[in-house]
Amino acid sequence: MDFEVVIIGSDANAYYMARCAHEAYGKKVKVISYKPMSFVNHSKITDVTYDDRLWDSDSFALAMNEYVKDFSAKKIVCLSSNETYARNLVINREKLDKRILFNYVDLEFLDSLMMKDLFFKAYGNSGLLPKTIIYDLNDEVKIDFDFPVIIKPSNVIMFNHIDFPGKKKIYKLNNMDEVNNVIECFRNSKYTDTLIIQEYIPGDDSSLHDCVVYCNSKGKCEFISFAQIGLQEHTSNMVGNAACLINGFTTNGYDENVVLEFKNFMEKINFKGLAELDIKYDYRDKKYKILEINARQGRCSYYVSAAGYNLVKCVVDDLVYNKENGFKIVNEEIGLSYVPKSIIKKYVVNDEFKNEILRLYKEKKVVYPLLYKRDLPFKRILFLVRKHFRYYKDYKNGYWK
Numbered sequence: 021m022d023f024e025v026v027i028i029g030s031d032a033n034a035y036y037m038a039r040c041a042h043e044a045y046g047k048k049v050k051v052i053s054y055k056p057m058s059f060v061n062h063s064k065i066t067d068v069t070y071d072d073r074l075w076d077s078d079s080f081a082l083a084m085n086e087y088v089k090d091f092s093a094k095k096i097v098c099l100s101s102n103e104t105y106a107r108n109l110v111i112n113r114e115k116l117d118k119r120i121l122f123n124y125v126d127l128e129f130l131d132s133l134m135m136k137d138l139f140f141k142a143y144g145n146s147g148l149l150p151k152t153i154i155y156d157l158n159d160e161v162k163i164d165f166d167f168p169v170i171i172k173p174s175n176v177i178m179f180n181h182i183d184f185p186g187k188k189k190i191y192k193l194n195n196m197d198e199v200n201n202v203i204e205c206f207r208n209s210k211y212t213d214t215l216i217i218q219e220y221i222p223g224d225d226s227s228l229h230d231c232v233v234y235c236n237s238k239g240k241c242e243f244i245s246f247a248q249i250g251l252q253e254h255t256s257n258m259v260g261n262a263a264c265l266i267n268g269f270t271t272n273g274y275d276e277n278v279v280l281e282f283k284n285f286m287e288k289i290n291f292k293g294l295a296e297l298d299i300k301y302d303y304r305d306k307k308y309k310i311l312e313i314n315a316r317q318g319r320c321s322y323y324v325s326a327a328g329y330n331l332v333k334c335v336v337d338d339l340v341y342n343k344e345n346g347f348k349i350v351n352e353e354i355g356l357s358y359v360p361k362s363i364i365k366k367y368v369v370n371d372e373f374k375n376e377i378l379r380l381y382k383e384k385k386v387v388y389p390l391l392y393k394r395d396l397p398f399k400r401i402l403f404l405v406r407k408h409f410r411y412y413k414d415y416k417n418g419y420w421k
Contacts (some may be wrong), residue, residue, distance in 0.1 A: 029101025184209035355386035
């Protein structure tokens with residue numbers, strides 16, 4: 021091949037993107053990250069390098085250029101597994117080896133999506149977002165919608181780089197005392213940016229939906245998916261991530277006009293690259309609301325590849341071969357799960373969703389992103405078995421109810 025694929029990261033997202041690359045091209049995949057994580061350890065399909073300079077935007081270009089200097093490939097397609105690496109690629113666009121290619125929007129646009137305060141300021145009038153307050157830590161708290169409410173940091177990158185007592189990805193709060201306690205935790209930490217205070221859209225986990233989009237380097241949407249989530253992760257640092265979902269299905273009635281509305285929105289804002297939209301159905305007004313847009317594939321986006329649209333190949337086609345694929349709604353019904361089937365049986369409360377995914381299990385149409393039959397050395401099998409059984413404890417003790 022006259023190109024190389026490099027996955028930047030070492031989390032679950034990075035592993036299944038390496039899997040996508042291996043499925044598409046049948047060769048070991050280059051992976052580079054600033055720290056080891058168990059998801060890519062003991063994998064025989066990855067060639068992993070660690071460099072702690074990658075986490076710092078000032079040293080990122082130097083680290084990447086040293087990494088690729090001996091590559092013989094004429095083109096090097098880079099895909100990030102998280103916001104920090106994506107932003108570092110964009111910041112260092114002019115400093116990177118000219119062979120390095122990626123499809124991310126410019127820094128101002130990227131920040132408008134990654135920094136949640138900018139996101140709600142920019143797109144709050146779209147009619148697709150829930151009621152939201154952008155809160156400065158120095159201000160008095162004034163909430164003009166009903167409890168419960170959601171609080172989350174607007175600056176994901178700053179939040180990811182610090183630790184403090186009581187730190188959670190998302191807080192669901194039932195009264196002002198709880199709100200004030202959480203705000204005090206942030207005030208006493210090294211977090212100095214704004215918070216997002218948002219109306220809580222009622223509904224169980226099956227109110228959540230996932231949408232994956234690829235807009236090519238010319239800004240044209242090539243595919244979009246729409247999946248219903250039946251269960252999300254319930255631990256404090258993972259809530260908001262899907263644990264199981266079904267693509268091409270929703271118990272609210274699958275409507276391609278809804279899917280096209282999101283496709284048109286992404287093209288209207290001139291998005292480029294892979295994106296994941298976190299969406300929740302509001303039964304009060306029967307509308308879907310965008311909770312956030314991730315300017316990268318999400319942790320559960322592998323289902324798109326399983327449905328026939330390989331996430332890595334679509335980027336390679338675009339950046340390496342300048343190939344434009346026509347638009348497609350990826351609506352094949354495919355289940356995806358990170359958790360054991362018995363967890364689904366016990367904790368999914370939407371019976372219609374549960375019956376559908378159990379039917380897909382019988383038809384062998386449920387995929388596990390981390391379980392790749394061509395990558396099962398003994399130590400990796402041990403990791404997957406331990407992770408499998410850890411979920412029983414996670415859900416028994418999970419804080420998100």
